[in-house]
Amino acid sequence: MAKLTLVGLGPGSIDLVTPAAREAIESADVVAGYKAYVDLIASLIDQQDVIQSGMTREWERAAAAIDAAAEGKSVVLVCSGDSGMYAMAPLVLELLQQRNPELPVVELAIIPGITAANACASLVGAPLGHDSCTISLSDLLTPWEVITKRIEAAAMADFAITFYNPRSKKRKSHIEIAQQILLQHRDPKTPVAVVNAAYRDDQRVMLSTLDSFTSLEFGMNAAVLVGNSNSYYFGDWIVTPRGYKNKYQLETGAVLSGQKRGHALKTSGAPQVETEIQIDAEFQEQTMTEGDRV
Known part of the structure; x- marks a missing residue:
């Protein structure tokens, strides 16, 4: 069966390309992608054929990659970050859905990559330590009025936000409009x-x-x-707390009065009813992730 693998390259450093992504690229017959992204992995390309094109040519790249895979070749289509985040995976899936059923079936595999939000956050601490969202300010494919509604909703919900495509030569005011929307809901000194x-x-x-x-x-x-509204600077690091101070004494790790480890957070303004359903403690401990044990 023909196979097309979508590979997320991460933020751009070859050191942050995952081993699975490296293996897929090095073993492929064809590597396809935006020219700038293909250049980032030049050291991994040897005998592979290369399909590359410029900005705004996503449809052509996706269609060419699918066609090459349908010919029986092992094709890798590379994207920056993760292929499912503002990248090629949605388009490829849409094109596969539209294909003539009489054409060869193309098997699809997706290898994840480090997103821009994760990569950028790692350089400044933990700005996405609690609930967060990503919003692209590019209106090339999404109406601007839809984008502003999403900014307003994220601002009201107190999400930490990563803005992608914040400014371009043709589009300078969008980030300023986003700023004004956020200032209606957040302190002017919120870390950015x-x-x-x-x-x-x-x-x-x-x-x-x-x-x-x-x-x-x-x-x-x-x-x-x-x-978000709880974020602060710790030296040159941005910290968005997960909420441990709501349940624990940070200096000693002791559980605060009225709270229980492994139970829903109790607040004075919203009394909570204890459930009668008891979960086996040993099973609960085994199945919880570290982040859940709060």
Whole structure:
């Protein structure tokens, strides 16, 4: 069966390409992708045929990769970050869905990659330590009025936010509009990080606050990370607390009065009823992740 593998390359450093992604690229007959991303993995390309094209040519790349796979070749289509995050996976799946059923079936595999949000966050601490979302400010494929509704909803819900595609030569005001929406719901001194080209040669990390970050110089290669109402600076790190202080005494690790380890958080404003269903403690301990044991 013909096979097409979508590979997320991560933020750009060859060191952050996963072993599974490396193996898929090196064993492929064909490597397809945006030229700048193919250049990032030049050291992994030897005998493979290469299909590459420029910006805004996503449909052509996806169709060419599918056609090559349908010919019986092992094809890898590379994307920056993760292929499912503002990248090629949705388009490839849509094209496969539209294919003539009489054409050869193309088996699809997806290898995840480190997203821009994760990569940029790692350079400035833990700005995404609690509930967060990503919003692209590019209106090339999404109406601007839809984007502003999503910004408003995220602001009201107090999500930490990573803005993708924050500014371009043609589109300078969108990030400023996003800033004004957020300022209606958050403190002007909310921590903000602007990270350009994370883990690439031209990486640049800039720290600021919600009321002033738009004065910084950045473009399409940057991501803007905005903290929530609880985020703060610890030196040059941004911290968005998970909420441990609501249940534990941080100095000693002791459980606060009225709280129980492994039970829902109790708040004074919302009395909670204890459930009569008891879960075996040993089973619960075995199945919880470390992050759940709060």
